[in-house]
Amino acid sequence: MKFAIVGGGGFVGFHIGKDLSNKGYSVLLLDLNKPDEEWGEYSVPFVKVDVLDREALQRAFQNVDCVIHTVSFGMSGKEQLDWDKAELVNITGTMNVIEACAAVGVRGLVYTSTFNVVFGGQEIHNGTEDLPYFPLHRHVDHYSRTKSIAEQLILTSDKKSSLRTCALRLSGVMGLKEKRHLPRIVDNLWMLKFTYGKRDSLVQFVTIENVVQAHVKAALGLMNNPDRIGGQAFFISDGIPINNFEFFRPLIEGLGYTFPTLNLPLWIMWIFSYLSMTFPSLIPLLTPAEVYKTAITHYFTNDKATRLLGYQPTHPNDLTSVVEYFQNKQKQNRKPPTRLSPLVPALICLFLSIIIFRWLL
Numbered sequence: 001m002k003f004a005i006v007g008g009g010g011f012v013g014f015h016i017g018k019d020l021s022n023k024g025y026s027v028l029l030l031d032l033n034k035p036d037e038e039w040g041e042y043s044v045p046f047v048k049v050d051v052l053d054r055e056a057l058q059r060a061f062q063n064v065d066c067v068i069h070t071v072s073f074g075m076s077g078k079e080q081l082d083w084d085k086a087e088l089v090n091i092t093g094t095m096n097v098i099e100a101c102a103a104v105g106v107r108g109l110v111y112t113s114t115f116n117v118v119f120g121g122q123e124i125h126n127g128t129e130d131l132p133y134f135p136l137h138r139h140v141d142h143y144s145r146t147k148s149i150a151e152q153l154i155l156t157s158d159k160k161s162s163l164r165t166c167a168l169r170l171s172g173v174m175g176l177k178e179k180r181h182l183p184r185i186v187d188n189l190w191m192l193k194f195t196y197g198k199r200d201s202l203v204q205f206v207t208i209e210n211v212v213q214a215h216v217k218a219a220l221g222l223m224n225n226p227d228r229i230g231g232q233a234f235f236i237s238d239g240i241p242i243n244n245f246e247f248f249r250p251l252i253e254g255l256g257y258t259f260p261t262l263n264l265p266l267w268i269m270w271i272f273s274y275l276s277m278t279f280p281s282l283i284p285l286l287t288p289a290e291v292y293k294t295a296i297t298h299y300f301t302n303d304k305a306t307r308l309l310g311y312q313p314t315h316p317n318d319l320t321s322v323v324e325y326f327q328n329k330q331k332q333n334r335k336p337p338t339r340l341s342p343l344v345p346a347l348i349c350l351f352l353s354i355i356i357f358r359w360l361l
């Protein structure tokens with residue numbers, strides 16, 4: 001059986017491809033950039049392919065049985081502000097993957113989706129796949145909107161020609177040497193002087209090992225029993241809800257910082273996030289969608305994935321290896337935790353006071 005991993009140069013795609021290869025399957029990694037060298041050596045063939053080039057995708061998909069499409073754009077950082085590219089990569093790119101699969105007779109297509117397709121700031125407790133899509137026009141970020149459209153394109157393409165499809169809705173992905181979220185979080189820990197939102201709010205994360213397990217089982221499921229899972233979506237997480245800031249406590253304290261005791265109301269961060277988007281070069285970027293994702297309770301059950309895919313998450317909410325990794329980097333750089341000058345807390349308090357004052361007016 002042969003698999004092609006679209007986005008195989010990324011953290012998620014690379015680890016899925018490596019696992020399938022280790023299991024003895026033929027695998028191709030497809031992406032614009034090769035996997036990060038820090039992730040280790042690999043023998044899986046790499047082909048440079050752009051998801052916006054449908055003909056190149058068709059050539060790469062020749063004799064492939066199943067495609068796993070992990071590519072996305074606009075999830076975090078300043079790329080969240082590039083709406084045009086998010087549409088091109090997430091929507092047009094997904095359409096190209098679907099059409100290329102159908103054109104050359106690929107039998108299975110697994111799509112890496114997100115909780116965000118049903119979440120837009122409302123509280124969700126133990127949600128299931130029966131929840132409706134969050135209305136597109138009400139999303140506060142374009143990433144969620146475009147991912148929702150892409151997932152629906154994937155699922156409605158089930159049984160298109162000989163193609164069978166499914167989608168895995170992931171929570172925030174964490175793991176050793178993850179490059180998208182963790183470096184940004186660690187770089188900004190020196191500014192973390194408060195938490196926000198309800199202290200008992202709960203969210204979910206998923207380790208890379210569990211992400212890999214779910215994708216491999218979904219891909220093999222489409223190959224071996226497509227009628228069982230074809231055309232369906234599955235929530236994938238570590239399974240145990242946790243407060244966002246408590247999840248990162250081991251990392252905060254492990255790197256020598258003090259866990260904040262000050263807690264701000266959500267509305268202040270909501271206003272701050274809009275100012276942050278307006279002046280991203282002056283204020284650390286924190287978008288409204290990120291405020292929602294980190295501070296509002298939303299968690300989902302894995303029951304459907306367990307029942308139909310055989311998914312069994314292991315080591316939930318475990319940052320042990322991540323903390324050790326960044327501690328070692330800290331020692332190598334001989335750089336102690338950054339301490340705020342006395343002026344910075346004063347400026348933060350002044351800034352928040354101005355926000356409160358203007359809001360009350």
